[in-house]
Amino acid sequence: MRNPFRRRSRIDGAAREALRSAGAGRVVAWATDGSGGVVVATVAELAVVDAGGAISLTPWHEVLSGRWVADEDALVVTTVDGQQRMLAVDEDSGLLEALRERVQTSVVTSESLARGRTFVAIRQDLTTRALLEQVVRSGRLVPEDRRSPEEQEMLATLRERIGAPA
Numbered sequence: 001m002r003n004p005f006r007r008r009s010r011i012d013g014a015a016r017e018a019l020r021s022a023g024a025g026r027v028v029a030w031a032t033d034g035s036g037g038v039v040v041a042t043v044a045e046l047a048v049v050d051a052g053g054a055i056s057l058t059p060w061h062e063v064l065s066g067r068w069v070a071d072e073d074a075l076v077v078t079t080v081d082g083q084q085r086m087l088a089v090d091e092d093s094g095l096l097e098a099l100r101e102r103v104q105t106s107v108v109t110s111e112s113l114a115r116g117r118t119f120v121a122i123r124q125d126l127t128t129r130a131l132l133e134q135v136v137r138s139g140r141l142v143p144e145d146r147r148s149p150e151e152q153e154m155l156a157t158l159r160e161r162i163g164a165p166a
Contacts, residue, residue: 031093041098060106061123066099082140
């Protein structure tokens with residue numbers, strides 16, 4: 001069991017510099033990835049820094065879900081465009097909990113349609129605070145011009161629910 005009061009070592013210098021250079025936000029949780037890189041949950045995005053210092057940032061409003069795969073000792077992250085990324089990480093890092101909390105924080109309001117196969121949401125970009133409308137059908141983001149009348153109506157309901165302009 002993870003000791004919540006234990007002080008973790010710091011992210012190594014190269015990864016810390018890559019995060020700083022990319023303008024990544026404050027670190028919430030992190031873990032090494034087994035190949036010399038790190039996976040970092042910041043307040044605004046999921047950052048993956050490889051051993052060479054290359055970094056990829058995924059804003060939380062683009063993350064649909066995450067799950068732990070015990071057999072692989074890996075975190076699987078699914079984005080709204082349907083892509084899945086398997087990240088081998090330390091299970092005790094608190095990264096999965098941070099991922100879930102940050103994704104939930106980005107959801108302002110949401111509803112499910114079509115027996116749960118469609119996720120309609122208003123989410124917030126945690127960097128700019130901009131509100132974004134999303135329709136994810138069968139695990140893939142639906143472009144604005146391909147949304148059904150039912151999905152459009154639900155977005156209007158969600159906008160009304162939070163007092164956003166039509």
